[in-house]
Amino acid sequence: MKIRSAGIVAYGAYLPSQRVSGSQIAQAQGKLDDNIPHALGVTQKTVPEIDEDTITMSVQAGFQALERLNSRQKQKIGTLFIGSESHPYAVKPSASVVKAALGLPEQLASADLQFACKAGTQALQICASFVAAGMTKLGMAIGADTAQARPGDVLEFTASAGAAALIVGKENLLARLLATHSITTDTPDFWRRPKQDYPEHAGRFTGEPGYFYHVRTATQQLLEETNLRPEDIDWCVFHTPNAKFPQAAARQLGFHKHQLKHSLLVEEIGNTYAAASLLAFINVLDHAAAGQKILVTSYGSGAGADSFLFETTPLLVQQRKKWHGFLQEQADQATPISYQKTLSKLEH
Amino acid sequence: MKIKIIGTATTKFGELWDKSLEDLLREAVDGALRNANLEPKQIEAVFVANKAAGSYENQHHLNALVSQFFPHHPPAIRVEAACASGGLGIVTAEHALLADQYKTVLVVGVEKMSDLSASETTFILAGAADNTREYGSTFPALYALLAQSYEAKFGSQREYLSAVAVKNHRHALTNPQAQFHKEITAQQVAQSQLIADPLRLLDCSPISDGASAVILTTKQVSHKPQILGYGHAQDSLDLAGRSSLTTLAATTQAVEQALKKAKIKRSQLQVAEVHDCFTIAEILAIEDLGFFPKGQGGQATLDGETTIGGKIVINPSGGLKACGHPVGATGVKQIAFLAEQIQKGTYQYALAHNVGGSGATAVVHILGAS
Amino acid sequence: MEPAQYWRANKNWSAWIGRQGTVLVSTVVRTSSPQQDSFKPFSYLLVDFGKEKKELLGVGHQEFQPGDKVVCVLRKISDPSSRELVTYGIKVKKLESKETKDH
Numbered sequence: 029m030k031i032r033s034a035g036i037v038a039y040g041a042y043l044p045s046q047r048v049s050g051s052q053i054a055q056a057q058g059k060l061d062d063n064i065p066h067a068l069g070v071t072q073k074t075v076p077e078i079d080e081d082t083i084t085m086s087v088q089a090g091f092q093a094l095e096r097l098n099s100r101q102k103q104k105i106g107t108l109f110i111g112s113e114s115h116p117y118a119v120k121p122s123a124s125v126v127k128a129a130l131g132l133p134e135q136l137a138s139a140d141l142q143f144a145c146k147a148g149t150q151a152l153q154i155c156a157s158f159v160a161a162g163m164t165k166l167g168m169a170i171g172a173d174t175a176q177a178r179p180g181d182v183l184e185f186t187a188s189a190g191a192a193a194l195i196v197g198k199e200n201l202l203a204r205l206l207a208t209h210s211i212t213t214d215t216p217d218f219w220r221r222p223k224q225d226y227p228e229h230a231g232r233f234t235g236e237p238g239y240f241y242h243v244r245t246a247t248q249q250l251l252e253e254t255n256l257r258p259e260d261i262d263w264c265v266f267h268t269p270n271a272k273f274p275q276a277a278a279r280q281l282g283f284h285k286h287q288l289k290h291s292l293l294v295e296e297i298g299n300t301y302a303a304a305s306l307l308a309f310i311n312v313l314d315h316a317a318a319g320q321k322i323l324v325t326s327y328g329s330g331a332g333a334d335s336f337l338f339e340t341t342p343l344l345v346q347q348r349k350k351w352h353g354f355l356q357e358q359a360d361q362a363t364p365i366s367y368q369k370t371l372s373k374l375e376h
Numbered sequence: 377m378k379i380k381i382i383g384t385a386t387t388k389f390g391e392l393w394d395k396s397l398e399d400l401l402r403e404a405v406d407g408a409l410r411n412a413n414l415e416p417k418q419i420e421a422v423f424v425a426n427k428a429a430g431s432y433e434n435q436h437h438l439n440a441l442v443s444q445f446f447p448h449h450p451p452a453i454r455v456e457a458a459c460a461s462g463g464l465g466i467v468t469a470e471h472a473l474l475a476d477q478y479k480t481v482l483v484v485g486v487e488k489m490s491d492l493s494a495s496e497t498t499f500i501l502a503g504a505a506d507n508t509r510e511y512g513s514t515f516p517a518l519y520a521l522l523a524q525s526y527e528a529k530f531g532s533q534r535e536y537l538s539a540v541a542v543k544n545h546r547h548a549l550t551n552p553q554a555q556f557h558k559e560i561t562a563q564q565v566a567q568s569q570l571i572a573d574p575l576r577l578l579d580c581s582p583i584s585d586g587a588s589a590v591i592l593t594t595k596q597v598s599h600k601p602q603i604l605g606y607g608h609a610q611d612s613l614d615l616a617g618r619s620s621l622t623t624l625a626a627t628t629q630a631v632e633q634a635l636k637k638a639k640i641k642r643s644q645l646q647v648a649e650v651h652d653c654f655t656i657a658e659i660l661a662i663e664d665l666g667f668f669p670k671g672q673g674g675q676a677t678l679d680g681e682t683t684i685g686g687k688i689v690i691n692p693s694g695g696l697k698a699c700g701h702p703v704g705a706t707g708v709k710q711i712a713f714l715a716e717q718i719q720k721g722t723y724q725y726a727l728a729h730n731v732g733g734s735g736a737t738a739v740v741h742i743l744g745a746s
Numbered sequence: 747m748e749p750a751q752y753w754r755a756n757k758n759w760s761a762w763i764g765r766q767g768t769v770l771v772s773t774v775v776r777t778s779s780p781q782q783d784s785f786k787p788f789s790y791l792l793v794d795f796g797k798e799k800k801e802l803l804g805v806g807h808q809e810f811q812p813g814d815k816v817v818c819v820l821r822k823i824s825d826p827s828s829r830e831l832v833t834y835g836i837k838v839k840k841l842e843s844k845e846t847k848d849h
Contacts, residue, residue, distance in 0.1 A: 494777075496779075496780065498777070498778060498779040499779035499780060499781070502779060513790060513801060514775065514777075514778055514779060514790075516775070516777065517773055517775045517778075517790040520773035520775075520790070521771050521772070521773050521790065521791075521792055521801075523773075524771045524772065524773055524812075525770075525771045528771065528812060569776075569777075570774075570776050571775075571776060571777045572773045572774065572775045572776060572777070572790070573773050573774045573776075574773075575773075614801055615792050615799075615801055616792060616798070616799035616800055616801055617799075621770075621771060621792070
């Protein structure tokens with residue numbers, strides 16, 4: 029779907045400061061010799077503090093995005109969609125709490141989304157459609173998660189926490205959205221029933237029939253629609269359940285390693301689930317030059333993929349000079365904690 | 377018009393499993409009547425001081441509960457001002473007496489706290505702070521902030537805080553009603569569990585049950601202790617509104633009012649029961665009451681100036697720390713205890729100091745032999 | 747927290763989030779009421795925001811010194827039962843990075 033006029037006007041990111049290392053997790057699992065962190069390409073992951081959750085992190089990311097927006101524009105935000113697998117409520121939207129905390133206008137179309145790791149990018153696509161249709165001047169999309177993994181499971185090495193917020197508009201674009209494309213199939217590679225604390229996953233089935241099929245297909249269809257080839261793209265972002273999958277997807281699609289640079293923060297922060305692709309995109313935006321094309325394809329188990337083609341503008345480079353608290357800086361501000369500490373959770 | 381204390385009674389303070397709230401009230405009321413050698417019908421009105429029977433026991437309407445102890449059901453009022461409930465109960469009675477509404481009244485303070493868990497109690501007591509603005513505050517946290525401020529200004533206080541606890545436990549040995557009859561050492565205090573830095577477990581007054589009652593009259597009687605004067609002052613409920621975090625302004629104002637009414641000099645005071653809900657509170661109290669210069673209360677305690685043989689005896693009953701602190705009873709017990717000491721001839725002039733919250737309410741009474 | 751109390755409280759959040767202040771005095775609470783039990787040890791502080799002072803909880807297990815620059819953020823302020831509303835409120839966190847300090 030080609031988009032006529034919509035793009036990113038501001039964005040913000042938030043990472044909890046605590047980190048637990050892959051070797052600590054391996055030791056706790058009694059699997060030090062299996063070298064799992066190396067196999068996954070993930071050396072450590074973020075761990076939220078005891079009083080953080082998807083809502084509080086969304087507020088942090090949203091606040092940073094608003095700080096970078098002209099303050100008079102806040103009242104023009106007419107949509108807020110938040111994608112997560114760890115919304116604090118089963119019924120009562122995270123969006124309503126975030127709206128209150130950020131002081132967004134009461135005239136707001138909002139809802140929570142769940143579609144595994146692509147819920148955040150789906151939120152972005154929905155906001156872009158509202159803006160492109162002229163139904164709102166600005167829209168905010170958030171992807172956030174405090175991902176949970178069963179102790180002892182391999183997902184424990186990567187399930188982390190973080191939030192990304194992007195504000196979409198028609199004018200003063202930092203990155204123009206040129207086209208977007210989504211696919212959905214009923215592929216049961218990863219799921220969680222309501223009363224369960226932890227998700228189930230289908231092992232190796234999550235690979236080719238899951239991640240790779242959807243990421244490849246959505247990306248190829250977007251490239252076809254826009255008449256572009258991998259070499260026409262400056263930066264590519266593929267969802268990061270670990271550091272290896274996006275690199276393999278890139279190879280399968282004909283992208284080169286250097287195009288993935290800046291999109292592999294997963295190595296230091298783990299898989300932030302519904303925030304992952306958006307945070308990788310944000311890290312690219314933090315480093316890109318003007319006039320560069322960025323391709324972003326997320327993946328959500330269950331399954332589906334959202335693919336986007338953006339082009340950066342000179343305004344991005346100009347505005348960046350005024351900002352602070354960049355994503356890479358947050359990734360670097362790490363407070364290591366023991367595996368034991370990651371187990372302390374609220375009772376309820 | 378002179379207000380005399382003609383009867384007193386205080387129950388044992390402590391974890392009194394077999395005594396209910398009502399049992400404690402009856403014991404104190406009956407004890408005071410016997411001590412005064414009065415018939416129940418001679419009590420014209422009753423004032424009940426209590427902080428949290430509503431929360432602890434789901435018992436409201438305490439004024440009616442106590443009134444029914446008397447066959448003639450005298451008019452009764454319940455007064456609540458957190459830990460200053462007792463002192464303010466006495467003040468309320470004084471107003472009624474001075475207005476000549478009644479000639480002889482009974483004031484009883486009571487609290488039954490041990491039925492709930494320590495953490496539930498912490499939650500209930502935290503209601504003495506402003507619960508909408510200070511979410512998450514607990515009493516220890518508020519007094520810990522005061523202790524931190526005091527330390528920042530005057531240096532480390534650990535040995536001074538411990539000295540307060542040690543002294544009060546020693547004093548309590550001679551008070552049969554006290555909750556604790558056990559000496560503690562400064563080392564034990566300094567090594568006890570941290571509650572809210574820098575306050576430790578043995579810096580904190582305990583959870584206690586107990587009641588105390590006094591009978592006040594404006595009738596002519598001789599050789600009975602007299603209330604010479606009182607003061608009552610308020611300050612902001614939350615610390616954010618205080619002008620100083622190293623002085624409780626309500627205390628300094630209340631003591632000036634009391635001294636003025638009593639027409640005596642501070643130096644004539646020989647003994648004081650002050651509000652040591654935490655050890656830091658006693659240090660602040662003896663400074664804010666004007667007994668020692670600001671910043672020197674701790675050293676004075678360490679030097680023995682606040683025990684028998686020193687400049688002024690502070691908390692001979694053991695204070696809240698060692699005698700116990702059934703919240704609503706404390707202010708009344710202070711008066712009862714000092715009245716008994718004066719009656720015995722141990723002291724001539726005494727002061728009682730009762731504080732609510734982290735200093736939002738302060739009540740000071742000055743008693744004397746007549 | 748009762749629904750009406752939550753609803754009155756959330757109207758103030760956006761006025762505080764992002765506000766910066768200086769720590770006047772702080773303590774670390776190690777024994778608390780049931781609702782904050784899971785958070786201990788946590789800091790309780792008096793913060794100077796220029797025009798006013800406010801008593802607040804500190805985020806997570808962060809410890810503070812007088813003079814620290816802090817910023818207001820939204821965090822969970824208690825751990826109610828699994829049937830009650832999630833209670834959010836304003837806490838403060840240090841403005842500097844949370845790197846381990848060189849001792």
